Amino acid sequence: MSRHFDAIIIGGGQAGPSLAGRLTQAGQTVALIERKHLGGTCVNTGCKPTKTMVASAYAAHLARTGTRYGVEIGGPVTVDMKAVKARKDKVTLESRKGLDDWVGGMKGCTLFRGHARFISPHEVDVGGETLSADRIFLNVGGRANIPDMPGIGDISYLTNVSTMELDVLPRHLVVVGGSYIGLEFAQMFRRFGSQVTIVEKGPRLVGREDEGVSDAIRGILENEGIGLRLKAECISFAQHADGVAVNVDCDDGDRMVVGSHVLLAIGRTPNTDDLGLEVAGVATDKRGYVVVDDQLRTSVPHIWAMGDCNGKGAFTHTAYNDFEIVAANLLDNNPRKVSDRLSAYALYIDPPLGRCGMSEAEARSSGRSILVGTRPMSQVGRAVEKGETQGFMKIVADADTKEILGAAILGTTGDEVVHGILDLMYAKAPYTVLQRAVHIHPTVSELLPTVIAEMKPV
Structure with a gap:
């Protein structure tokens, strides 16, 4: 059995539902395919939940340092991780429900729950059902990168997703990766009350920033008691009686950091490896990102790629702007291009x-x-x-x-x-x-x- 639509959108992240809304308003029929939750990374495992937890951490920090403002709390400040998680879950679920309700009431849009895989340039399989369309849009996002580091298969580790499911406070959280995601979680859990150590392969934190910015960020984190192990050239893992041993080869300090929990924050990878893109003829680069032109069209003229999977940005705002670019070019006769976007x-x-x-x-x-x-x-x-x-x-x-x-x-x-x-x-x-x-x-x-x-x- 095969069903035909004017457009198929694979992935319900920031760009997908918005594009479905514009296409259906233009009288087109749309199949929106999502294998898990609408909202993508931002709503479910990124911006919404992390910033909610950052707010809880800030409240704890402010209460703990209230004497600076002449405010006496009385007694030590403690954090209830179950309550923190419950608050985070509530914010996430409310956002997700809003999307579910919007898409569910979108006339002309049919939501399919399942994993999509190309079986021809114009057809995808979803749970045994074949869907075809004149145009197909990829909005499949990305996930945490898990490098094949020595010993990684012998330990239990956390990613940005599983870390937010913790309802107990880690005794000592070792964050492997000194960039944006890692630093956010490091400060957050330090303020919750964990001992925290950041292990970074490079010579400084957030290496893409100017050295002065990196140095200032380092000072901010060290002032809060976060340990730093930079120039950790040879990182490996092993089980330990007290949790997990992270072996580092640094210029100074101990050669091993032992933590109760390890968070891997070593970049992201696109969700493009299991879509059957080769069947459709869609080209990817060596890192798996879909190759697109300035208007987000792939190597196949009737297929576009939006959001994290195209390597043109790794943010909610760039994903949404991808939608705006595609919609303006296809529906508004208003030429827009990615190269007009400022970082x-x-x-x-x-x-x-x-x-x-x-x-x-x-x-x-x-x-x-x-x-x-x-x-x-x-x-x-x-x-x-x-x-x-x-x-x-x-x-x-x-x-x-x-x-x-x-x-x-x-x-x-x-x-x-x-x-x-x-x-x-x-x-x-x-x-x-x-x-x-x-x-x-x-x-x-x-x-x-x-x-x-x-x-x-x-």
Whole structure:
């Protein structure tokens, strides 16, 4: 038996349901296929649940340090992990239910629960049923990368998904990977009350950031008692009477870190290995990401790829923008392309890092004449008033064109403040526009014109 649709969307992450909504509004019939939960990584195992837990960790930290503000709690601050998990689950389930209700009431859209696999360029199999379509859209997302490291098969380990299912507090959490996901969980569980050690192969944390940003983040985490083992070139694992032994070959310190739990936070890999893409003729790169053009079309003209699986971004906002690009090109006669998108993301430790555009190192390597302005958060009135003065602000600009090239805002509300710079970059306005802006006092954003005014050649 075969059923034909105008479009098949494989995957119910950020781009899939939204595209289904636009296509059905245009009178098309859509088959939306999801093998687990609608909402993808963000709703189920990413943004929503992690930021909910980050909020719980922040509350514990604020209560624990309340005497700084003249607030006495009385007695030690403890964390009920069962309650933390229950709160996280509630937020996730409510978001998922909203999506389920929306898609369930979408006229022209049929939701199929199961795993899709190509059996021809226009056909997929879902649980023994054959579905065909004129156009097919991939929105299959990604999962935690599990490298074949020595001893990994001999131990029990956590990923970002299973870590959020814990309802007991790890005695000692060893986080393998010193990048965005790993750091977020490291600080979170340290604030919950665990001993935490980060093991990182590279010489510094979040290696894609400027060295000054990495150093500041390191200081923030060390100030909270998080142990760091950098330059861990030879990482291996073994069972231990006290949990798991993580063997490291570092420049200094013990050669072994023993933890009760180990979290692997070593990047992500796309969910493209079990779709039968070779049957459809869809090309992938050496890492498994679907190769797409500037309008997200794959090597097969009637197949598109959106979200994490296309290697063009690993964020909820880039996945949603993928949907916008596809919908604009197909339905609105409004040409849009991925290369128009500026890099923007955040690291949700506390204080957060908001990033947009080029880093200073990237700007230097571009061969441009650049200007750089910085200001420590200790000289930002709003940060001082809140007692949150860690971090700094940095803006990078082209000295000749006056174009803002990028920014890093590591500090309280940095993930929000950075958007003022990002919007100006999209408007292609010179930095003088921001320099002459009058912002509200007291805010963090009010110091952006000052940072611009203090920019100097480097």
